[in-house]
Amino acid sequence: MLIDPKRFRTILGHYPTGVCVITAITAEGEATGMTVGTFTSVSLDPPLIGFFPDKKSTSWPSMASTGRFCVNILADDQEWLCRKFAMREGDKFAEVIHRFSENGLPILDGALAWIDCTLHAVHETGDHFLVLGEVVAMAVEGTASPLIFHQGKFTQITRIEPASA
């Protein structure tokens, strides 16, 4: 590899991202979820969103098998949810208040917005998958600011006041 992985992470870490938890119900009926910073809007017609799960993710295969998932956009007081859903072991839903969308997918209490999707396509991209989801339902839940991840740290947005003319 020509590019040093540590350098790659450090330099790409200069690009800030929001933080989402992708939730789903497995074929066995268990709630599951994973934290992602790679969520993005992709297409309006048809309405598509995307994210990149690591091929080593243990949560993604069970989401892929049911073909339905919900994107929960985290607020800036939900760092603890980001950390909880980035764990590999343990019950990620323990003490996590949630309800279910009309499509039966977990909506995390306090999330800024949620987006229910059906699986549209999965592409292999290096050591990650590119997952495209077709949006079937969505809503805004709150007015708080989003959680931001930047240079390996959690950050809040500071609004820039428009310059006076």
Ligand SMILES: Cc1cc2nc3c(=O)[nH]c(=O)nc-3n(C[C@H](O)[C@H](O)[C@H](O)COP(=O)(O)O)c2cc1C
């Ligand atoms: C801020 C943040 C962003 C993350 N973004 C991603 C991501 O986009 N894709 C991914 O595969 N893992 C990402 N992770 C790591 C996963 O959350 C974590 O490896 C995964 O949930 C491990 O559990 P799993 O094996 O159950 O999937 C991120 C973690 C954090 C803290």
